[in-house]
Amino acid sequence: MMLENNPLVxxxxxxxxxxxxxxxxxxxxxxxxxxxxxxxxxxxNGATVEMPDIGLEEAVRYLSLSDESTQLRGASxxxxxxxxxxxxxxxxxxxxxxxxxxxxxxxxxxxxxxxAASALRNIVxxxxxxxxxxxxxxxxxxxxxxxxxxxxxxxxxxxxxLLWNLSSADELKPELIKNAMPLLTESIVVPYSLWTDIxxxxxxxxxxxxxxxxxxxxxxxASDKERISMRNCTGLIDSLITYVQTQVERGEPDDKSxxxxxxxxHNLSYQLExxxxxxxxxxxxxxxxxxxxxxxxxxxxxxRTKTQKAVSFSAMEVDKPEGVNWLYHLKSLxxxxxxxxxxxxxxxxxxxxxxxxxxxxxxxxxxxxxxxTIIEKxxxxxxxxxxxxxxxxxxxxxxxxLVGNISRVASLRSxxxxxILPKVSTMVSTVTPKxxxxxxxxxxxxxxxxxxxxxxxxxxxxxxxxxxxxxLSLLSSNVFFDTARKDAGVLLWSLWGEKDFQNVLKKQGMxxxxxxxxxxxxxxxxxxxxxxx
Numbered sequence: 001m002m003l004e005n006n007p008l009v010x011x012x013x014x015x016x017x018x019x020x021x022x023x024x025x026x027x028x029x030x031x032x033x034x035x036x037x038x039x040x041x042x043x044x045n046g047a048t049v050e051m052p053d054i055g056l057e058e059a060v061r062y063l064s065l066s067d068e069s070t071q072l073r074g075a076s077x078x079x080x081x082x083x084x085x086x087x088x089x090x091x092x093x094x095x096x097x098x099x100x101x102x103x104x105x106x107x108x109x110x111x112x113x114x115x116a117a118s119a120l121r122n123i124v125x126x127x128x129x130x131x132x133x134x135x136x137x138x139x140x141x142x143x144x145x146x147x148x149x150x151x152x153x154x155x156x157x158x159x160x161x162l163l164w165n166l167s168s169a170d171e172l173k174p175e176l177i178k179n180a181m182p183l184l185t186e187s188i189v190v191p192y193s194l195w196t197d198i199x200x201x202x203x204x205x206x207x208x209x210x211x212x213x214x215x216x217x218x219x220x221x222a223s224d225k226e227r228i229s230m231r232n233c234t235g236l237i238d239s240l241i242t243y244v245q246t247q248v249e250r251g252e253p254d255d256k257s258x259x260x261x262x263x264x265x266h267n268l269s270y271q272l273e274x275x276x277x278x279x280x281x282x283x284x285x286x287x288x289x290x291x292x293x294x295x296x297x298x299x300x301x302x303x304r305t306k307t308q309k310a311v312s313f314s315a316m317e318v319d320k321p322e323g324v325n326w327l328y329h330l331k332s333l334x335x336x337x338x339x340x341x342x343x344x345x346x347x348x349x350x351x352x353x354x355x356x357x358x359x360x361x362x363x364x365x366x367x368x369x370x371x372x373t374i375i376e377k378x379x380x381x382x383x384x385x386x387x388x389x390x391x392x393x394x395x396x397x398x399x400x401x402l403v404g405n406i407s408r409v410a411s412l413r414s415x416x417x418x419x420i421l422p423k424v425s426t427m428v429s430t431v432t433p434k435x436x437x438x439x440x441x442x443x444x445x446x447x448x449x450x451x452x453x454x455x456x457x458x459x460x461x462x463x464x465x466x467x468x469x470x471x472l473s474l475l476s477s478n479v480f481f482d483t484a485r486k487d488a489g490v491l492l493w494s495l496w497g498e499k500d501f502q503n504v505l506k507k508q509g510m511x512x513x514x515x516x517x518x519x520x521x522x523x524x525x526x527x528x529x530x531x532x533x
Contacts (some may be wrong), residue, residue, distance in 0.1 A: 056081060056091050063100035068109050075104060075115040082122035089127045098123065098130065102139040105146050110155065113146060117158035124165045131169040140166070140175060144183055153205045160188070160211035167218035177219050177226045181233055188212045190235040193243035206257070213240075213260035220267035224275055231268055231276065237326045240264055245335060253343040262339065262351040269327050269358040273366050276324050282313055283365045313369055328359060328370070333378055340383040346392045353387065353398040356380075360405035371406040381419045388423040388445075397441040400424075404444040407451045417456035424449045425463045428488075429471050439484050442475070446487035450494060457500050464495070464504050469514060477519050489523025 054062075054077055062074025078097060081088035092098065101123075104116035120139070124130045134140065147159045163180060166172055189212060192204045220230055230236060240261040247255045273280055315321075321329040336352040343349055359370040374380040387399035403420055406412055424445040431442055453460030469492070475481055476489040495501045496515030505515070 056088060056097075057095060060092065060095040060097040060100070063097065063104065068107070068112060071104060071107075072109075072112055072115060075101065075112065075119050079115060079119035079122055082119065082125075089123050089125075089130055092123055093127075093130055093133055098133050098139070099137045102134065102137050102142050105139075105142045110150075110152055113150065114152065114155040114158055117143070117146070117155060117162055121158055121162040121165060124162065128169055131166050132171060134166060135172055135175065140172070140179065144180055148183060148187070153203075153208070156208045157205060157211065160184075160208050160215065164211045164215040164218070167215040170222070173219050173222040173226055176215070177222065177229050181216070181219065181230065181236075184212050184215065185233055185236045185239070189216075189239045193239035193246070210257045210260065213257050213264065217260045217263045217267070220264045224271065227268060227270065228275055230264075231324050231327070234323075237265070237268065237323050241326045241332060241335070244339075245331075248335065248338055248342070253339055254345045254348070258339075258343075259345055259348045259351065262336075262348055262355070265327065265332070266351040266355040266358065269355045272324075272327055272358065273362060273364060279315065279324055279328070280313075280366055316369075316373070328366075330373065330377075333359075333370070333374060333380075337374070337378055337380045337383055340380075340387070346390070346395050349387065349390075350392075350395045350398050353384070353395065353402050356384075357398060357402040357405060360402065363408065367405065368409050371409045371412060375406060375412050375415055381416065385419050385423050388420070389426060393438055393441070397438070397444075400441045400444045400448070404448050407448050410455070413452055413455035417452040417459045420448065421452050421456075421459055421463055424452075425468060428475075429465075429468045431471050431475050431484075433478060433480065436480050439481050442481065442484035443487045446472075446475075446484060446491050450487070450491045453501075454494065454498065457498065461500060461504050464501065464508070466508060466510070469505070469510060473514055476523065486523045486526060489520040490527050493520040493524040 054073075056078065059074040059077040059081070062070045063078075065071060065074075078088075078092055078101070082092065098120070101116045101120050104112050105120075107113055107116070120134065124134060143159055143162060147156065147163075150156060150159075163176070163184070167176055188204055188208060192209045216230070216236075220227060244258050244261050244265075247253060247258050252258070315325060316328060316330045318325065318329070321331065326332050333356070336355055339352045340349055343352075356370075356374060360367045360374070374384075384399060384402060387395055388403065390396045390399065403416070403424075407416060407420075427445050428442065428449060431438075435442065449463075453463065472488045472492050476485050476492060478485055481488075492515045495505065496512060
């Protein structure tokens, strides 16, 4: 198999209260902006509580006293210390400070509720043990109960930020999907994304929506079981699509919540055909499947194949898609391409490419149809091809993988060659020994180049020059490029094996030894054996 589905992408953490923005963890290397909150100790009225001159032991003891002002002093101090000193988080745990903070979420005092939520948000930030402790102390139930009952925006911000932080712990994702997701979807995501009249709809702060989508972004990185539950959550996918569409129409493709929404959609498109087979009944009968890929078992079979009649798949173009239908609908594909053309945020671009990559990843008729739709119906190449030379390695890798997927469809190669070959040729020609981190991207580039050059030799001949061949030659013998060196060797061998290419290479003064040697022979034979030829 040439390429696999794109990995899932997460936004692992929310943040401390008032902490400087920092990068969160991510499975595909994206950097996620961090939310900001009000200053330490601020209550619902915005007044700042003066930090008492006490220690953590005393602050934790204050939490269990009966006087609310004393409880507030203790919670505020813990919030502040967890913000300024990482070791304070572990110390609060050792002092058993988490249970009383959770208990304060049940207080009737609005300021205590908010400060306790803020303190917990700081305490669990990048601290897995404290996250699990909150769950062990039935903290998730307390958080959701308060979120359901409070109308205080600042408290909602802290609670959703707390849930975002908790959602990065894999152990908590099943419970959060089961219990938090329905509430958050119904009370925040749906009403916010479908908000059309400020006078008739419940007001929801943008930061609350952002925190919630950050939480869902993490949850969508869970197992297939949880991913399926998210897809089936009533109103979730519809709301995410509606929000992104609205922001694009408003000319705000770089809105911070758009990134989260598109990343969720990207993750929910992962293994979609396998996990939601009921949505693709037209493709269950192999007799009606597009045949062109059956004639292209290996990279050595480069003969042009006649375009097959596309299978009718009406679900892609229904007037009013709902739920899972959105994940593969024509309007969604167009939305991803629109964002690729207008967004400046690399994480958003990577998520859009990732969603398209997932939909084109398999060798099934579904992926073939998705590839054909992207290229022939939606004319997506002009916005995809520039990303192949992106300085962002994660974005470049995802875009290259998408192009690699699409290049498997023989009927699209002619269209692709003119647009894509110059891009991949430039990349391969400029490979240096320091680019080991891009091994997979370079490997894919060599394969795409091989496929398109052999499919369209007239265009392929124009790519041939000494710089490219020297780069391929050096790459083929560089053992640090574990994958790319093999594909570079195969490409060199194949170029000399084609008479049209060989003549051009000879005219430029190149000789056979550069192309046919022990290194390239080993690479060629290895791929040939793998493909059963």
